[in-house]
Amino acid sequence: MKTPYLKSNNSYQSYFNRYYLALIPLIFYGLYKNIILNYQKASFIYLLKPLLLIIIGLGIGLLVEYLYQKFYLKKPFKEYNRFIPLYSLIICMVMPIDCNYLLLTLILFVAICFCKFFKLDTKVNVISLLLLILIVSLNLFNLNAYASNYETAGNLSLSYLNIFMGRSIGGTFTTSNFWCLVSFIILATTPVYKKDIPFYIIITSLILMVIYSLISYDYNLWQLFLSGFTIFGAVFIAPQTLTSSYTKKGKIIYSVLIALLNFILMVFLHIYYGIFIAIFLVSLGNKIFDRKFVI
Amino acid sequence: MRYVSIKNEYDLKVSTYVTEFIDSEYIYVPINDFKTLIIKSNDYVYKEQELAQDVYAPVSGNILGVQECINAKGHKIQCLVIKNDGKERFKEVSLNKQKFNEYQKEEILTILHKYNLYFLDNIDDTLVINAIEDDIYVANKVMLLEKRTDNILQTIDLLRKALDLPKVYIVLKNNDANSVGKIINNIGRYPQIKLKLVPNYYGLEDNFNLQNFLFNGESNYSFLDVKDIIVIYNLLKKNRLTTKKYITVSGLGVKKPKVINVKFGTLVSDVLKKVELKNDREYEIIINGLVKGKYLNISKMIVTNDLESIFLMPKDNCSVKSCLNCGLCYECCPRNLNPKYLKNLPKIPKEYLERCNGCNLCSYVCPAKINLNLKEDC
Numbered sequence: 001m002k003t004p005y006l007k008s009n010n011s012y013q014s015y016f017n018r019y020y021l022a023l024i025p026l027i028f029y030g031l032y033k034n035i036i037l038n039y040q041k042a043s044f045i046y047l048l049k050p051l052l053l054i055i056i057g058l059g060i061g062l063l064v065e066y067l068y069q070k071f072y073l074k075k076p077f078k079e080y081n082r083f084i085p086l087y088s089l090i091i092c093m094v095m096p097i098d099c100n101y102l103l104l105t106l107i108l109f110v111a112i113c114f115c116k117f118f119k120l121d122t123k124v125n126v127i128s129l130l131l132l133i134l135i136v137s138l139n140l141f142n143l144n145a146y147a148s149n150y151e152t153a154g155n156l157s158l159s160y161l162n163i164f165m166g167r168s169i170g171g172t173f174t175t176s177n178f179w180c181l182v183s184f185i186i187l188a189t190t191p192v193y194k195k196d197i198p199f200y201i202i203i204t205s206l207i208l209m210v211i212y213s214l215i216s217y218d219y220n221l222w223q224l225f226l227s228g229f230t231i232f233g234a235v236f237i238a239p240q241t242l243t244s245s246y247t248k249k250g251k252i253i254y255s256v257l258i259a260l261l262n263f264i265l266m267v268f269l270h271i272y273y274g275i276f277i278a279i280f281l282v283s284l285g286n287k288i289f290d291r292k293f294v295i
Numbered sequence: 296m297r298y299v300s301i302k303n304e305y306d307l308k309v310s311t312y313v314t315e316f317i318d319s320e321y322i323y324v325p326i327n328d329f330k331t332l333i334i335k336s337n338d339y340v341y342k343e344q345e346l347a348q349d350v351y352a353p354v355s356g357n358i359l360g361v362q363e364c365i366n367a368k369g370h371k372i373q374c375l376v377i378k379n380d381g382k383e384r385f386k387e388v389s390l391n392k393q394k395f396n397e398y399q400k401e402e403i404l405t406i407l408h409k410y411n412l413y414f415l416d417n418i419d420d421t422l423v424i425n426a427i428e429d430d431i432y433v434a435n436k437v438m439l440l441e442k443r444t445d446n447i448l449q450t451i452d453l454l455r456k457a458l459d460l461p462k463v464y465i466v467l468k469n470n471d472a473n474s475v476g477k478i479i480n481n482i483g484r485y486p487q488i489k490l491k492l493v494p495n496y497y498g499l500e501d502n503f504n505l506q507n508f509l510f511n512g513e514s515n516y517s518f519l520d521v522k523d524i525i526v527i528y529n530l531l532k533k534n535r536l537t538t539k540k541y542i543t544v545s546g547l548g549v550k551k552p553k554v555i556n557v558k559f560g561t562l563v564s565d566v567l568k569k570v571e572l573k574n575d576r577e578y579e580i581i582i583n584g585l586v587k588g589k590y591l592n593i594s595k596m597i598v599t600n601d602l603e604s605i606f607l608m609p610k611d612n613c614s615v616k617s618c619l620n621c622g623l624c625y626e627c628c629p630r631n632l633n634p635k636y637l638k639n640l641p642k643i644p645k646e647y648l649e650r651c652n653g654c655n656l657c658s659y660v661c662p663a664k665i666n667l668n669l670k671e672d673c
């Protein structure tokens with residue numbers, strides 16, 4: 001039997017459009033922070049770096065998709081899977097402004113090809129996996145510097161509000177928690193987006209942080225929480241639809257586990273990208289959580 | 296659970312009058328058990344004459360024989376063919392002597408039991424009359440309320456008195472302006488009947504879903520469809536069985552969509568002759584709505600109780616994509632089922648299959664346009 005003649009507005013197209021739309025505020029903020037605030041302290045070429053990251057992100061995604069359609073499926077490049085360009089763009093947005101772009105391009109291309117051809121995108125959270133590969137390999141070659149010229153030259157003792165608004169050191173386009181929350185509101189308007197997941201992750205993280213602050217009197221971790229990738233990861237990476245839970249209870253377990261693991265990694269092991277490790281590990285078990293509550 | 300409204304994509308307004316079609320040349324009466332048949336070929340049968348156990352003739356005429364037809368679900372059924380003489384002759388004309396307003400509970404139940412109708416047996420607290428139509432392009436109940444408002448309200452009031460019910464509600468969608476207006480204009484004479492309006496959510500035509508929506512699943516409410524009220528009215532007031540029903544014929548392939556009052560057992564292909572069809576391109580026929588409807592071949596299809604609408608629509612070229620794992624089908628299911636999970640099972644367990652009412656909301660909301668209907672083969 002065919003699908004019903006009448007169809008809702010929910011579609012692949014609308015879902016991806018909303019995702020790209022939600023990334024725009026962060027891209028604009030990243031351009032403002034890395035171009036406008038930087039223009040007196042950096043060369044012209046340096047100012048093009050944020051744009052280059054966007055181009056690399058979208059370009060590699062589209063290239064891999066093109067190669068996959070043309071040479072693997074042997075189909076014309078008309079209707080393509082928009083997941084890979086989106087993943088690739090998000091990954092490049094998280095990358096630091098001063099990383100090695102050649103190495104980033106090479107590793108990203110090889111890693112995305114591997115994920116695409118071995119269909120890993122339906123099994124694990126590919127964004128967090130690729131981010132971990134990139135962060136680890138760039139750190140190995142010591143080619144990863146998060147602070148921009150403006151940030152290294154300036155005074156970094158920022159207020160919580162400034163950190164929340166995105167002035168802190170971090171990924172090129174991901175430091176603004178404020179714009180992340182605006183993006184969350186944009187994404188939450190599409191029913192396909194699993195808005196419960198970021199909501200539960202942020203709430204659980206906040207509860208854990210409050211309890212820990214009250215017990216340990218250590219307030220520095222709030223800086224780490226706000227300047228880190230927690231909110232960006234919760235909004236854009238954790239709800240990645242193919243590898244996150246979809247049942248009500250499954251989503252709660254999935255989110256709480258991510259928040260808990262991220263808290264442990266961030267607070268006790270001081271890993272600022274703990275959210276990516278947490279998402280990657282928990283995404284491996286999402287099918288188990290769902291299986292418990294399928295009906 | 297997430298409630299969903301169906302978006303109105305097409306301008307398919309039905310005409311304000313009902314077209315009568317009661318003189319089809321041949322009428323096909325489904326027979327479940329031929330052992331109980333009490334007539335033979337070439338016999339003359341009167342209207343409402345019993346043909347087999349619980350099977351009555353909708354017209355008068357001669358029995359021609361047996362033929363295989365299909366019902367609205369696409370299942371094959373054996374039917375008795377009657378050549379309609381168009382005279383609507385009754386064997387005996389016996390009007391009820393009882394005044395309509397003076398029926399007692401036992402009398403009503405006795406009359407209904409005579410025709411194996413038991414829907415009033417377990418009503419002892421609050422009665423809810425469901426006048427909701429899920430499909431936004433189907434107007435059968437709208438027309439029923441438009442044409443027979445007084446009969447419906449009169450019958451509901453009789454049931455309230457006879458069954459001694461403390462509360463009676465009639466439930467309508469709040470965007471159904473015509474029906475709401477009609478009921479509001481007439482309900483003043485029946486102060487004990489309350490009008491309840493619900494939002495334009497899909498799935499509330501089903502009594503189980505309506506009960507969950509209105510009363511959080513509390514069990515002391517009984518539900519009747521507005522069509523059942525007409526059946527009761529015909530039996531109590533006229534001592535007649537209901538032999539006709541409203542069917543909406545609509546779609547982009549129909550020049551003027553309309554509701555047709557048609558005899559049970561009429562061939563659907565004959566019904567389509569009553570509407571002006573467009574010949575500009577190829578159209579597909581969809582039976583019973585644009586959300587839960589099926590694409591069926593109507594060449595031998597007859598009008599049965601479960602046929603509500605016929606739509607002629609241009610070919611749908613939608614392509615199906617792979618599942619996004621978004622969980623919307625699960626979130627929207629009014630019966631708390633997980634269509635994505637159940638559909639992938641080698642065999643769907645019977646208890647879940649029985650719980651599914653085939654509303655097809657899961658397929659409607661699916662962003663990948665996958666058909667998730669568990670009842671597609673039932």
